[in-house]
Amino acid sequence: MAEPSSDLSPFEAVQYFFHDVADQLGIDDPTREVLNGTYREIRVQLPIRRDDGRVDTFYGYRVQHNGARGPYKGGVRFHQAADLDEVRALASLMTWKTAVVKVPFGGAKGGVQVDPSTLSRPENERLTRRYMSQVSYIVGKKRDIMAPDMNTNAQTMAWMMDTWGRSYGHEPAIVTGKPLTLGGSHGRDAATGRGVVMVLDAAAEQHGWQPENLTVAIQGYGNVGSWTARIAAERGYRIVAVSDISGAIYAPDGLSIEMLDKHVAEAGTVAGFESTEPIDNNTLLELDVDVLIPAALGEVVHHLNADRIRAGTIIEAANHPVTPVADSILADRGVTVIPDVLANAGGVTVSYFEWTQNIQEFKWTEEQVNEQLGRYMRTAYRKVRERSEDLETTLRRAAFAIGISEVAEAAHLRGYV
Ligand code: GLU
Numbered sequence: 001m002a003e004p005s006s007d008l009s010p011f012e013a014v015q016y017f018f019h020d021v022a023d024q025l026g027i028d029d030p031t032r033e034v035l036n037g038t039y040r041e042i043r044v045q046l047p048i049r050r051d052d053g054r055v056d057t058f059y060g061y062r063v064q065h066n067g068a069r070g071p072y073k074g075g076v077r078f079h080q081a082a083d084l085d086e087v088r089a090l091a092s093l094m095t096w097k098t099a100v101v102k103v104p105f106g107g108a109k110g111g112v113q114v115d116p117s118t119l120s121r122p123e124n125e126r127l128t129r130r131y132m133s134q135v136s137y138i139v140g141k142k143r144d145i146m147a148p149d150m151n152t153n154a155q156t157m158a159w160m161m162d163t164w165g166r167s168y169g170h171e172p173a174i175v176t177g178k179p180l181t182l183g184g185s186h187g188r189d190a191a192t193g194r195g196v197v198m199v200l201d202a203a204a205e206q207h208g209w210q211p212e213n214l215t216v217a218i219q220g221y222g223n224v225g226s227w228t229a230r231i232a233a234e235r236g237y238r239i240v241a242v243s244d245i246s247g248a249i250y251a252p253d254g255l256s257i258e259m260l261d262k263h264v265a266e267a268g269t270v271a272g273f274e275s276t277e278p279i280d281n282n283t284l285l286e287l288d289v290d291v292l293i294p295a296a297l298g299e300v301v302h303h304l305n306a307d308r309i310r311a312g313t314i315i316e317a318a319n320h321p322v323t324p325v326a327d328s329i330l331a332d333r334g335v336t337v338i339p340d341v342l343a344n345a346g347g348v349t350v351s352y353f354e355w356t357q358n359i360q361e362f363k364w365t366e367e368q369v370n371e372q373l374g375r376y377m378r379t380a381y382r383k384v385r386e387r388s389e390d391l392e393t394t395l396r397r398a399a400f401a402i403g404i405s406e407v408a409e410a411a412h413l414r415g416y417v
Pocket of ligand 1: 073074075076145146147148149150176177319344345347348349351
């Protein structure tokens with residue numbers, strides 16, 4: 001495989017990782033065509049009335065990448081960068097992610113291209129409902145199940161379930177990540193962050209690291225970053241830096257996440273938290289820490305800063321935070337990257353538990369959810385690690401090898417190719 005270029009789009013980057021591993025696995029061309037491309041892509045126009053009476057039009061996407069292993073599954077994000085290419089990339093990552101953790105779903109993703117900070121709550125509700133009604137004919141509990149992602153949450157899912165139900169009848173399993181009172185699962189809100197920490201625990205156990213001796217920097221303090229920080233701190237890891245869009249903070253002796261949460265509740269940002277040094281987001285990525293956890297946007301570690309990363313291990317809590325060029329620079333430098341399709345799979349795993357609870361009309365306790373999540377994450381970590389040892393390759397290539405082999409087998413058994 002030729003060296004990756006530094007200006008790949010998000011979908012081209014995922015395709016690079018795909019072909020790199022498909023070459024190693026000797027996947028034939030017709031199978032590659034089916035696995036690499038997307039099954040269905042839709043773009044919908046979303047005019048909404050603003051609170052002041054004007055009408056503004058936004059655009060939304062839903063990409064169903066591959067459904068060989070089960071119904072399409074994946075979140076919906078509201079973000080200004082959520083164009084068709086990015087949504088395709090994220091849909092494809094969902095296909096490999098669900099296969100790596102062995103939950104019986106395919107991969108999909110949705111996006112509405114909007115800066116959500118410009119929307120009032122009623123505008124956000126109108127946009128969410130409009131999006132769901134425009135894509136409603138391609139979703140279904142056995143077809144395509146949406147969930148939260150960047151800038152969407154349990155409230156978004158409640159509006160989506162309600163909108164879909166008005167046309168087709170009440171159906172909690174139509175979306176996951178719902179509020180508890182509407183059929184959501186215990187533990188879903190924290191699940192992605194909890195899964196990230198389970199992966200960190202598994203790595204620590206493998207290498208004999210003690211949590212209290214390990215320094216961790218987390219980029220992003222949204223749902224994933226903040227839960228990762230909370231649960232990692234509970235487990236004794238030393239969180240020395242965190243950030244959000246307003247800035248980053250550094251405290252070499254470790255942050256009290258409990259106090260930080262109080263500060264965030266009042267100030268609306270991590271910036272300005274007492275007894276910390278203000279730094280910028282780029283500096284956070286380059287801190288001399290043991291573990292770096294990018295938990296926000298994609299492509300934050302790239303060809304210009306990969307040489308300056310000092311962490312020995314990167315855990316990809318965000319989707320596609322490391323570009324292919326950076327990935328190969330980091331591999332050459334001996335930095336371990338635990339890839340997104342493994343590290344952030346806790347969210348979709350608990351979405352699977354939520355979906356099964358909805359179908360059974362039964363509720364698990366939080367202990368049951370977390371225990372099962374631990375089993376899925378530890379098994380996935382062990383399989384990826386073993387595959388990387390067998391193939392003498394990186395954890396990303398090993399995870400893609402597992403994902404691609406699973407999906408190829410399902411596609412062959414169904415007779416797609
Ligand atoms: N949006 C999350 C992800 O990227 C969760 C998807 C889901 O629960 O379906 O994995």
